[in-house]
Amino acid sequence: MPVIEKIASWHDEMTALRRDIHAHPEIGFEEVRTSGIVAEKLESYGIEVHRGIGKTGVVGILKGAKGEGRTIGLRADMDALPMEERTNLPYASKIPNRFHGCGHDGHTTMLLGAARYLAETRDFAGTAVFIFQPGEEGCGGARAMIADGLFERFPCDEIYGLHNAPNDDPLKIGIKPGTSMAGADFFDFRIKGRGSHGAHPEVSKDPIIVATQLVSALQSIVSRNISPLRAAVLSVTQIHSGTAYNVVPEEATVSGTVRYLDREVNEQIRSRMRAIAAGLAASFEVEIETDIRNVFDVLVNTDALVEGFADAARDIVGVENVYTKSEPVMGSEDFADMLFKVPGVYCTVGHAGSVPPHNPGYVLDDGILPVGASLLARIVEKRLAA
The missing domain is CATH 3.40.630.10 (Zn peptidases)
Structure with a gap:
């Protein structure tokens, strides 16, 4: 018919x-x-x-x-x-x-x-x-x-x-x-550092440096922590920071999405994301606010x-x-x-x-x-x- x-x-x-x-x-x-x-x-x-x-x-x-x-x-x-x-x-x-x-x-x-x-x-x-x-x-x-x-x-x-x-x-x-x-999470990391003149970065706690380290580390989670037989995706889709050429900014944000087919895999990814953020915050003496929220099952x-x-x-x-x-x-x-x-x-x-x-x-x-x-x-x- x-x-x-x-x-x-x-x-x-x-x-x-x-x-x-x-x-x-x-x-x-x-x-x-x-x-x-x-x-x-x-x-x-x-x-x-x-x-x-x-x-x-x-x-x-x-x-x-x-x-x-x-x-x-x-x-x-x-x-x-x-x-x-x-x-x-x-x-x-x-x-x-x-x-x-x-x-x-x-x-x-x-x-x-x-x-x-x-x-x-x-x-x-x-x-x-x-x-x-x-x-x-x-x-x-x-x-x-x-x-x-x-x-x-x-x-x-x-x-x-x-x-x-x-x-x-x-x-x-x-x-x-x-x-x-897939199910999906959205995430936002807000990095709070200390700004300075661009000519004197030694007195700053540069959030952009932390953001780039964070992006690199996040990309290692799926490739180095999740079995290749269990599909998952982590994509950083936004980086925001700064307002001028000669100012090291106070803050930076890193945002993106996680996709997964298994809730256990999702929890493993979430745990690694939080641990990486905490480690970078301690290493660079900055504050990192982590917001990971589920949007789709x-x-x-x-x-x-x-x-x-x-x-x-x-x-x-x-x-x-x-x-x-x-x-x-x-x-x-x-x-x-x-x-x-x-x-x-x-x-x-x-x-x-x-x-x-x-x-x-x-x-x-x-x-x-x-x-x-x-x-x-x-x-x-x-x-x-x-």
Whole structure:
């Protein structure tokens, strides 16, 4: 069975909606306009709407027409990135330093399409829960919704989500059983030294020297403390210090991210990071404030549900276009936090284009909007069959 015909007939409407959201991007917990559009659309479909969950999150509740049954959750993220768009598209971002550079505008549109179809057909037994999440891009949006009682107020037996994939062939749907995506920490080291004139560094406690030593030492953790059979990544992505050519500054900061597939490995990395910082602080007689915080859990798909999700996907794109991924990826996704609470599956949907997400030239292929919407709708119909 191909893309659901009714959803396919809405392609132009879905494209217009997606491009409107794209032109007005909002970053994490600022999705006021976007969540307003989502809530209004859901209400117009006759779906019960709950606003303000996890600050700007929206939840829709829909009962099937075939009686009582279990509850399936479907989730889409709504936030944009704090970066400039350089696509020169006619519907490009109208807001400086805001860009839907990861395709969340597409995910939101897909879930709205699925919600509309399910509201018109109601061909299932049980309840569908439509979860529109804020702040996926490192802001903790999933955790904010969970802390706000998401699964206590709207219990789900299973939950499903997806992400666009321009690095895959169009219409290819990939699913990785078990551990699928890495967990992530963000870190900041604030080095407090003593400033001086650039001509008299001997009276300073130079935080830049300490920062360079710290960066070098941090890069040794994975290569010299973690087994090569247990994947992990530590990347320093920011170094900030100084204001003038002739001033040794008082402070420097070193920031970055850790990615891991195993919580034990993560704890080992954290321990080494703190020990290295303490050792350098003592060696150079400076103070180093260490802040290491977890932002994403490891994303683990529920093995027992993978085949059911793949079966729904085969209905939409054909047997030849659904495949099992053999390796996890070191990217992260906070849908992991929802999967930590509720069993479910997360997949990728390939589309045309070669520019990756988080690049200023990234473009979502609107051709996958009916595909994603059909997949989300079909999993509800299949899992909640009367």
